[in-house]
Amino acid sequence: MTPGRAGLVAVALLGLWFVPAHAETIHVTIENLEFTPTEVTAKVGDVVVWDNKDFLAHTATATNNDWNVVISPKQAGKVELKKAGTFDYFCRFHPNMKARLVVTQ
Amino acid sequence: MFAKAITALAALCLLSGGALAQGGAKPTDPQIAHIAYTADQLDIEAAKQALEKSKNKDVRAFAEDMVRDHTAVNKQALDLVKKLKVTPENNDTSKALTKQAADKRAELAKLSGAAFDKAYITNEVAYHKTVNSALENTLIPSASNGELKNLLQTGLKIFQGHEQHAEHVASELK
Numbered sequence: 255m256t257p258g259r260a261g262l263v264a265v266a267l268l269g270l271w272f273v274p275a276h277a278e279t280i281h282v283t284i285e286n287l288e289f290t291p292t293e294v295t296a297k298v299g300d301v302v303v304w305d306n307k308d309f310l311a312h313t314a315t316a317t318n319n320d321w322n323v324v325i326s327p328k329q330a331g332k333v334e335l336k337k338a339g340t341f342d343y344f345c346r347f348h349p350n351m352k353a354r355l356v357v358t359q
Numbered sequence: 360m361f362a363k364a365i366t367a368l369a370a371l372c373l374l375s376g377g378a379l380a381q382g383g384a385k386p387t388d389p390q391i392a393h394i395a396y397t398a399d400q401l402d403i404e405a406a407k408q409a410l411e412k413s414k415n416k417d418v419r420a421f422a423e424d425m426v427r428d429h430t431a432v433n434k435q436a437l438d439l440v441k442k443l444k445v446t447p448e449n450n451d452t453s454k455a456l457t458k459q460a461a462d463k464r465a466e467l468a469k470l471s472g473a474a475f476d477k478a479y480i481t482n483e484v485a486y487h488k489t490v491n492s493a494l495e496n497t498l499i500p501s502a503s504n505g506e507l508k509n510l511l512q513t514g515l516k517i518f519q520g521h522e523q524h525a526e527h528v529a530s531e532l533k
Contacts, residue, residue, distance in 0.1 A: 287517065287520060288518060309426060309431050309432075309434070309435050310431050310432075310517065311384075311431070324464070327431065346420075347424050347427065347428070348524070349523070349527065350520045350523050350524070351520070357484055
């Protein structure tokens with residue numbers, strides 16, 4: 255390895271070092287009026303994306319009202335997780351659609 | 360309550376027997392498409408009446424959901440019949456449903472406030488029950504085209520949700 259190359263690697267590693275808890279994107283699919291998976295685990299700072307494959311509009315609404323995302327037909331909606339906790343959520347338009355999000359620190 | 364049960368029962372018999380009564384034949388795909396579209400359209404009209412008359416937050420939210428979902432389902436249905444080159448065919452079941460809905464609208468037009476809200480939601484529960492059993496017992500088993508059958512199955516799932524939603528709103532009104 256040339257010194258220049260080693261330097262680059264060092265910089266790259268340094269870069270990684272400074273982004274310790276790299277935020278992840280977690281996908282939940284909405285299809286045929288169901289959230290899949292029905293329970294996901296994430297960390298504070300992660301982003302949850304709901305991909306709506308239905309021709310209907312849906313929402314992902316926390317039962318404690320912390321967040322409420324309206325997801326148009328064939329579109330995606332997302333929320334950045336700011337708080338730890340267990341969040342039960344549902345679709346306001348179809349209240350029998352229910353799922354859970356577990357957020358850890 | 361009794362009158363309601365009778366109405367629901369009558370519609371059910373109509374749907375399960377009406378179109379079938381003629382020679383015992385199953386409804387054809389063009390007839391099924393017409394019945395499904397009509398049933399959707401009638402629920403949109405009922406919801407529009409509720410949006411004009413009701414001031415109750417939950418009732419209005421429910422009615423908005425009905426307009427949104429039934430419009431989306433009907434758009435899918437129209438796209439599908441176009442793709443399949445099927446012309447929906449009017450039939451006795453569609454006609455009976457339309458007449459029954461017109462009578463119900465006239466009855467509800469005379470009510471206001473809490474009485475309207477209760478009557479509207481009660482009818483929505485009964486209506487979705489009727490349509491769902493017609494879908495389950497007659498329309499889905501009779502549909503011969505696979506895509507039409509799929510759409511009806513999706514419709515059933517959506518409308519079962521509506522039925523539960525309506526029941527929930529009804530219980531909150533009491």
